[in-house]
Amino acid sequence: MNIVLVLVDSLTRNCLQAYAPDSPCRTPNIDRLAARAHVFDNHFVGSLPCMPARRELIAGRKEFMWRPWGSLEVFDPRLPSEVKTGGYHTHIVTDHYHYWEEEANGYIQSYDTTEMIRGYEVDHWQRQDPHEEKPVWVRKVEEFRAPEHIGQYYANVKDFAGEEDYFSAKTFGSACDWLDRHARKGKFFLHVETFDVHEPFDIPEPYESMYADGATKNEFNIWPPYQVYDDLNAFMDQTTPEELAFLKSQFMGKVTMMDKWLGTLFDKLDEMALWEDTMVILTTDHGHDMGERRAFGKQHPHFDSHANIPLMIWHPKYPGNGTRLSGLTQTVDLFATIIDAAGVELTPANRHSRSLLPMITQGTPSPRQAVLYGTFGQGVCVTDGAWTLLKSPVPDAPLYLYSTAIFRPLIVDNPVDGRLAKPPNKPVDQGYFDPSVDLPMWKIPIKVDPRTDENFLFHRADDPDQSENLWERAPDARARMLRLMRELMDDEGFPPEQLARLGLEETVAA
Structure with a gap:
């Protein structure tokens, strides 16, 4: 075929x-x-x-x-x-x-x-x-x-x-x-x-x-x-x-x-x-x-x-x-x-x-019950099909990129030239940070300007245009989706500082 x-x-x-x-x-x-x-x-x-x-x-x-x-x-x-x-x-x-x-x-x-x-x-x-x-x-x-x-x-x-x-x-x-x-x-x-x-x-x-x-x-x-x-x-x-x-x-x-x-x-x-x-x-x-x-x-x-x-x-x-x-x-x-x-x-x-x-x-169900998505240095999002939660980062939390190479990244969010070219934007460590990678990686501090620090929660069927933010009004759904986000992060892998950056230190997987 x-x-x-x-x-x-x-x-x-x-x-x-x-x-x-x-x-x-x-x-x-x-x-x-x-x-x-x-x-x-x-x-x-x-x-x-x-x-x-x-x-x-x-x-x-x-x-x-x-x-x-x-x-x-x-x-x-x-x-x-x-x-x-x-x-x-x-x-x-x-x-x-x-x-x-x-x-x-x-x-x-x-x-x-x-x-x-x-x-x-x-x-x-x-x-x-x-x-x-x-x-x-x-x-x-x-x-x-x-x-x-x-x-x-x-x-x-x-x-x-x-x-x-x-x-x-x-x-x-x-x-x-x-x-x-x-x-x-x-x-x-x-x-x-x-x-x-x-x-x-x-x-x-x-x-x-x-x-x-x-x-x-x-x-x-x-x-x-x-x-x-x-x-x-x-x-x-x-x-x-x-x-x-x-x-x-x-x-x-x-x-x-x-x-x-x-x-x-x-x-x-x-x-x-x-x-x-x-x-x-x-x-x-x-x-x-x-x-x-x-x-x-x-x-x-x-x-x-x-x-x-x-x-x-x-x-x-x-x-x-x-x-x-x-x-x-x-x-x-x-x-x-x-x-x-x-x-x-x-x-x-x-x-x-x-x-x-x-x-x-075979007509089998989807292999996924929920999906995790986002942009580096910006927010992380999760949906289970019924609810969608968009989590923005905490202001001024540290951020690092991890790679086996030191390359020139194209930063497309509010770009500032020279983010990796001048101190202190140089590697601070090298090690096996990702257990799924059998090579050492550089850990490099990097600055990204988040577009917003607002968080969002939507019910997709009731609000397909996502115009009604239920973050404050649906605390049980918010807590469940945050636990689901942590579960998917644990499954897919993440650097530990992302927990503090996303305000998820106290959140445990569902």
Whole structure:
């Protein structure tokens, strides 16, 4: 059986009619996959944001308790290498430029073959012209973002003639070309990953005006700030309902454009009769909030709006025909699922990832009763499907990252340059801090500015929008969920100082 993994960055499930039937966003190709596949209703993030999520996919390891965004560790298994032992040719085609940045080394090198589509976001692909007069929409973004960021993106895309030049078109087109050349040469694992629908929300016609009600990107900012808190607050203080509506229209337009080109991949599977012997997985790394609660992106607190994410799996021998699965699952579980589908046994067994294949092939319940997720240095979240608790850190509590290497982490929450480059940000110890790792690790103090110290508790069925915080009003549920959080932490592993940082010293596992 062949395996195709399609990863669409920042794909918010509430934008998809397969999950939100009243959504105005049109995605006919995702809809046709949903009609034939198993659809997972309670699939959640694990480690956020982009590269921490990909470490879960590629290495099967949650990292948000231990370290921020960074390279793969030397002790990490590599999904392509594991699958390869089952006789598969492995290939990735992606425009996700973080894969070839210094701060994220090791993720794609183990694929047999790789194709990189250049130019997304601030990928250093084309040279910026400092003397060039920038168009109005670029200057609008410069009001709240570093000019070199939008300037790099503009340099990359300014010569695009039409939608065929944009990134999802190139990525899915390259995947189709690869199938034409290689699909008949033996079993394959094809990883197709588009950075769409990530910001900036720049799209050509007909998508720019498709949901925009006459507005254009010359009027409104298409790349609002969110990593730097002061910039986010300044933007939110001056924005308007019309600008927020336009941003959502551009996000939906980008989703629809991506869906069109995803359809070319599905058409290729039709043309080559590959559905008959190919497992197809469609998912994302996280959603993307669009100004709700004065926030953008995927930062803590991790409300369901970006933490409860889409997952659809087609298995040729066990067609779902739209079957909905309500069991709790997580990003990290796709590592074990793909290895299981490839008929390969991982030795030693993975600590964090659990195969979802029995849910599809045998109708078994989810291997999880609850899930734990979060962002390094920010809060930790837990849900059992009925209740969700979001726990923020205690102010000024110490924080350390743990790694076998001293690397340059990409800190995406209120970044401050040089956090690890100058004393006292140097290793304070080395040892075997993680019992699941048989190598010594550095213990390095690091500063992360939490976005909030507020805690949240929600009942998901009664309050699907998570607008009513029950932290103070439901003490029994709060205590039970805190015990559940501690139980999952004990099971998955954590540095001991996290107990004080999260205010859990007196909390014992359920």
